[in-house]
Amino acid sequence: MGGPPDMPGQSFGAHVPHLLLICPRHDILGKFVGLPVALTVVHRPGGDRELEESLALAVVDADFTDPKALLAVAREVHARRPVDAVLGLTELSLRPASVVAEALGARGNSPATLALTQDKAAMRAHLRDRGLGTVAHRVCSTVEEVRALLRGAPAGVILKPVEGNGGTGVHLVRTEAELDRAWAWTSGARTGFAWPQGASASTVLAEEFLTGQEFSVESLSAAGRHQVLAVTRKHTSGAPHFVETGHDLPAPLPPDRHRTVVDAAVKALDAVGYAWGPCHTEVMLAEDGERATVVEINARQGGDQIWELVHHVTGVDMLQGAVLALAHGVLPGPATGHAGGASIRYLTPRPGRVAEVTGVAEALAMEGVIRVGELPSAGDDLVALGDSWNRAGHVVAAGPDPKTAADAADAAAARIVVRTDEEGAR
Numbered sequence: 427m428g429g430p431p432d433m434p435g436q437s438f439g440a441h442v443p444h445l446l447l448i449c450p451r452h453d454i455l456g457k458f459v460g461l462p463v464a465l466t467v468v469h470r471p472g473g474d475r476e477l478e479e480s481l482a483l484a485v486v487d488a489d490f491t492d493p494k495a496l497l498a499v500a501r502e503v504h505a506r507r508p509v510d511a512v513l514g515l516t517e518l519s520l521r522p523a524s525v526v527a528e529a530l531g532a533r534g535n536s537p538a539t540l541a542l543t544q545d546k547a548a549m550r551a552h553l554r555d556r557g558l559g560t561v562a563h564r565v566c567s568t569v570e571e572v573r574a575l576l577r578g579a580p581a582g583v584i585l586k587p588v589e590g591n592g593g594t595g596v597h598l599v600r601t602e603a604e605l606d607r608a609w610a611w612t613s614g615a616r617t618g619f620a621w622p623q624g625a626s627a628s629t630v631l632a633e634e635f636l637t638g639q640e641f642s643v644e645s646l647s648a649a650g651r652h653q654v655l656a657v658t659r660k661h662t663s664g665a666p667h668f669v670e671t672g673h674d675l676p677a678p679l680p681p682d683r684h685r686t687v688v689d690a691a692v693k694a695l696d697a698v699g700y701a702w703g704p705c706h707t708e709v710m711l712a713e714d715g716e717r718a719t720v721v722e723i724n725a726r727q728g729g730d731q732i733w734e735l736v737h738h739v740t741g742v743d744m745l746q747g748a749v750l751a752l753a754h755g756v757l758p759g760p761a762t763g764h765a766g767g768a769s770i771r772y773l774t775p776r777p778g779r780v781a782e783v784t785g786v787a788e789a790l791a792m793e794g795v796i797r798v799g800e801l802p803s804a805g806d807d808l809v810a811l812g813d814s815w816n817r818a819g820h821v822v823a824a825g826p827d828p829k830t831a832a833d834a835a836d837a838a839a840a841r842i843v844v845r846t847d848e849e850g851a852r
């Protein structure tokens with residue numbers, strides 16, 4: 427979706443851009459105060475809209491999961507004052523935002539680009555056709571189709587929902603004996619708008635298992651130009667589900683490997699026509715460091731507080747940066763963060779019913795720790811770690827260098843004990 431190529435530079439002229447923000451999370455709304463932009467916020471009906479009203483030009487109600495209703499409301503807003511750009515910052519609002527942007531002729535990634543980022547099979551085929559990676563893959567409707575792919579993939583295959591996120595339904599298959607269990611896990615996963623109420627079976631994508639170390643590239647784009655802000659190192663729970671358990675920023679990478687990772691991400695963004703706003707591209711770097719392969723393109727800022735880690739280390743606020751990129755076409759200049767490194771660690775206690783949580787005050791007192799969040803309470807039932815939705819709390823830490831930050835996050839996470847008993851185990 428194109429916008430006017432002649433947008434203003436760092437200063438804004440007579441025209442104050444009008445940005446339509448689709449249902450942002452409440453905890454980030456404060457970021458939008460004081461930006462040089464006229465903001466209309468689409469609020470999902472129900473719940474409190476006081477905060478939105480305090481910072482926006484207007485607040486309108488629309489359920490963004492109903493495309494017709496959203497578009498009707500967006501057209502009314504556009505008729506009152508033309509909308510220049512449309513921004514969605516949560517996974518489920520991305521595609522609705524792109525549809526509205528295209529319909530209004532406003533800036534925003536196109537629905538075609540969004541489809542390539544959210545449909546992992548389409549992305550694989552698209553990158554392959556442009557010579558950017560040859561990951562064997564297949565959309566499968568039977569276990570037999572996975573078996574056929576597995577025979578030609580000595581390292582194994584990963585099964586995942588074609589449009590999954592949050593690690594829902596991810597399962598590695600290394601041997602034929604694991605096939606049935608993995609198939610049941612992935613095909614039964616609930617994803618997208620159906621989650622958490624629905625039980626829609628997912629379409630299973632099987633792809634060759636890539637070995638190496640995993641990173642993500644955090645970037646902002648304006649009119650198809652990309653500015654890479656940081657590379658993040660990812661920690662996961664490993665096979666079979668690879669649930670994200672932590673992130674370190676900046677990633678400890680020598681310059682040539684850093685370049686390989688960034689190149690893979692930026693080429694993929696160009697290939698899918700990524701034009702506007704934040705992006706979080708996950709990349710697997712092969713052990714020899716020679717080759718990097720894109721795992722996934724997320725058309726938004728990284729979750730798991732990665733946008734916060736970026737801010738601590740680079741001084742760039744990706745949410746404000748997203749607004750300025752879309753509204754004014756500018757990308758952030760060099761900035762300085764207050765930390766040399768920042769890390770997050772997730773707690774992954776034994777499943778069961780939570781009896782008590784201890785050590786929080788001690789963790790908070792540790793040098794470098796910024797915050798502890800999302801902890802479970804006594805009586806909560808924790809299930810075995812199968813995806814990002816059932817992690818149990820996190821610690822954010824920063825420090826003068828990446829190792830100090832990572833050590834602080836590790837030590838604080840280890841200090842907090844979520845004691846569970848068997849009663850609630852499933």
Ligand SMILES: Nc1ncnc2c1ncn2[C@@H]1O[C@H](COP(=O)(O)OP(=O)(O)OP(=O)(O)O)[C@@H](O)[C@H]1O
Nearest residue numbers: 584590591592593594596633634635636662668722
């Ligand atoms: N082809 C692959 N080879 C190796 N590992 C993979 C592959 N595909 C996925 N994984 C592992 O599984 C994890 C989750 O996969 P993916 O990112 O596609 O799912 P997701 O549901 O979008 O996850 P999230 O939203 O948490 O990023 C990856 O971060 C990676 O560790």
Ligand SMILES: [Mg+2]
Nearest residue numbers: 593708721722
């Ligand atoms: Mg992912």
